[in-house]
Structure formats: C-alpha cells, structure tokens
C-alpha cells in the first residue's frame with residue numbers, strides 16, 4: 636500500500652516536470668518568433684493592423700501552419716495559391732528554427748483560439 640502511493644507520487648512529480656518543460660519551450664519559441672518578426676517582417680506586417688501586408692491576426696484566423704510556412708519560404712509561387720494576383724512579398728532566408736518560431740508567433744494571434752473560446 637505504501638509502495639503504491641510512493642509510485643503514484645513519483646508519477647505525479649515526473650509528469651508535472653514534463654508539462655512545465657513543454658510550456659516553457661513554447662514561451663521560448665514565442666519570444667524567438669517576436670525577434671524574427673521585428674527583424675524581418677515589421678514594417679510590412681503588424682500584429683493586428685493592416686500594413687503593406689495583412690495583419691498576423693487575420694493570417695492566423697484563415698491559414699494553417701503549413702500554408703504560413705510555405706508562403707514565407709516561397710512567396711512568389713505560394714502567393715498565387717493563396718489567391719493573390721500579384722506577389723509583393725520578398726523571399727526571406729530564414730533558418731528552420733526561425734521559420735518555426737515565426738509560424739508559432741503568427742498563429743498565437745488567432746482571435747478564434749487563444750483569446751476567445753469558439754462560438755463566442
């Protein structure tokens with residue numbers, strides 16, 4: 636009986652460390668994403684206001700992570716797939732890590748998920 640509760644205690648501690656780790660990883664990548672945004676995208680894109688390009692909140696509400704990644708990697712062909720007649724966004728050379736970080740950062744502006752529960 637005592638042994639069992641000890642095992643349960645270990646499982647609880649172990650899984651909460653795991654959870655803490657994943658959430659701190661996510662925070663790290665959001666702040667990395669902000670850095671990428673400020674270095675490469677700001678000026679043409681703003682978080683929630685329309686600039687030269689659409690705001691991240693609008694992109695996040697209608698695109699998947701794959702579409703966002705594709706657009707950043709190859710705007711010339713992917714802008715047509717997304718329905719743009721002309722392409723004004725330049726190809727930016729990002730590392731795979733920067734690409735992931737900026738994609739997560741854009742998706743964090745989805746007004747339908749993080750901030751408002753669906754159906755409201």
Ligand code: HEC
Nearest residue numbers: 675676679687688694698703706714719721722723724737
């Ligand atoms: C020189 C201006 C410019 C820069 C810099 C720029 N963009 Fe864009 N972006 C645009 C424009 C304009 C569009 C609209 C489509 C087009 O013209 O190709 C666009 C479209 C997009 C789209 C697709 C929008 C949709 O309809 O879903 C994504 C995603 C995107 N940009 C992400 C980024 C990211 C991330 C960065 C920085 C790493 C960045 N852009 C830097 C101008 C820019």
